[in-house]
Amino acid sequence: MVEQLLTTKKRFELPELRTIGGATIRDLAVGYETYGALNEARDNAILVAHYFSGASHAAGRYRPEDPLPGYWDAIIGPGKAVDTIRYFVISSDTLVNFNAHDPNVITTGPASLDPATGKPYGLSFPPVAIADFVRVQRALIDSLGIAKLRAVMGPSMGGLQTFEWAAAYPEMVERIIPVIASPHFTGWLTAWMTIWTEPIRLDPDWRGGAYDRSASPRAGLEAAIRAMTLHGLQSAWSWSAGGRASAEGADPADIAASPFAIDRTLADGARARVPLADANHMLYLARANQTFIPGAGAGAASLAEGMARIKAPTLLIHAPDDLVFRPEWVEATAATLRGQGVAVESATLSGPFGHYNGIVQIAQASDRIADFLARAI
CATH class of the missing domain: 1.10.1740.110 (Rna Polymerase Sigma Factor; Chain: A)
Known part of the structure; x- marks a missing residue:
């Protein structure tokens, strides 16, 4: 019998965040979940970043009777591709999380109460970027005493966060697995x-x-x-x-x-x-995605400048019939990284779900993911 993975929602608080746009957000909170245990060397941690309308519930169940597990439960858990016997997996809710009124989500955004007024921020909440999501994750990782991540991975918007990690904090990221995502998207998206x-x-x-x-x-x-x-x-x-x-x-x-x-x-x-x-x-999430530049959190001002900062070996996973992050954009990302000497591998997902194959069909890439994570770098 396969062991059932159970998890709980934890709360991370940050007294102040300075956004890349220069605004200050005070009394910030996001939720996060962990699976597995951090080893004594603190070198087995993997960060999973979630997609646009998702949350930190990446795997397992909160209660045994829950009808559905987290969105990537097919690959995260004991004995699975992201083996929670071997790895310590962290997944956090983003700022301005889509599911702001879900009791299992903790996020700060326009629906939150402004501590200065006691009323919801509304559009007075400052614009935020993917880089700001990652800055909060960096603070969370620091609070756990983790100096380096074995991997960062995630689908769609989670993939963009993965690229941001690799570009903004290259010294902290050993390898990356962006799924159904590319920084090389055009104005069409x-x-x-x-x-x-x-x-x-x-x-x-x-x-x-x-x-x-x-x-x-x-x-x-x-x-x-x-x-x-x-x-x-x-x-x-x-x-x-x-x-x-x-x-x-x-x-x-x-x-x-x-x-x-x-x-x-x-x-x-x-x-x-x-x-x-x-x-x-x-609205805030869409704008954060529309304005994405990898490495913006480290001062990158262009796609080329941000991509040049990425050094981590990369496993790109995409769906050839994806209408959101089109395959030619993923191929352009692979070519750019290879051109600057990064070790790049790729895998594809098939099925009738287009972009969503990166969530519901992710088990197709289990062997590739397990091998990539286990390999010495």
Whole structure:
């Protein structure tokens, strides 16, 4: 019988964070989880950074009766690719976490109370960057007495954080595993993220970000989640969601309605997420991704400057039919790193889920991940 991995949410507090934009955030808190044990030498730690709409619940369950484990449970746990008998795994919630109202998430962002006013920050919360997420992680890692990470890894936005770690703190990162992510994205993705979030700004209940939680822009947030979800999937997935069929009892001639089965599937999924998510947090997350430059936390001002700072051996894992971080961008990242002498390996994931193959199909890369982590560098 496979041992069930159980975990608890921990809280990390930072009295003050100076963002790369020059703002100061006080009384900051984020949640984190750990799996396995830190060895005496403190050299077996692996940091896992989460994706855009995810949280630190990367593996295991909080309670044995929980219906689902963490998102990467297929590869994190005793005897798995990221073996928690051998490694100490850390995963933390980001600032401005998408799931700001989930009781299992601890984050600081626009929905948090400003200690100076006692009211939610709203859009007075300073803009934050991926580099700021990593600065908080660095403070957490320091608080645990860890001087060097055996690896940093993560999917999508977690992959961007992985590149930031390698560029901003090269002396602390032994190797990296970015999954379904690339710093070489174009304005095409920038524009897509604006499309994801535009329904929030168009919802009259958004009120320029100054909404009350009891009257939040739910319709706009639901539409935003639907746009994000569909972009992350691939057309083959649509057959499992009804294909082109009409929903039961729907009339395709009703122009005022959304009568198709796939629309209902997306709407039901989005509606389930709205109570735990926050609209302003989604806007801040999108901007942090849109403005990403690796090594920004160390002063890098361009993609080329940031990439030049990366020295860590790299295992790039991507999905060839990914419509979010397209394969040609991942290939450009591999070419850039190889061109500056970095040891780069790659692996691919297949399945009908497009970008989301990096989460739900990650077990396909188990052997590659296990070998890469175990190898002496």
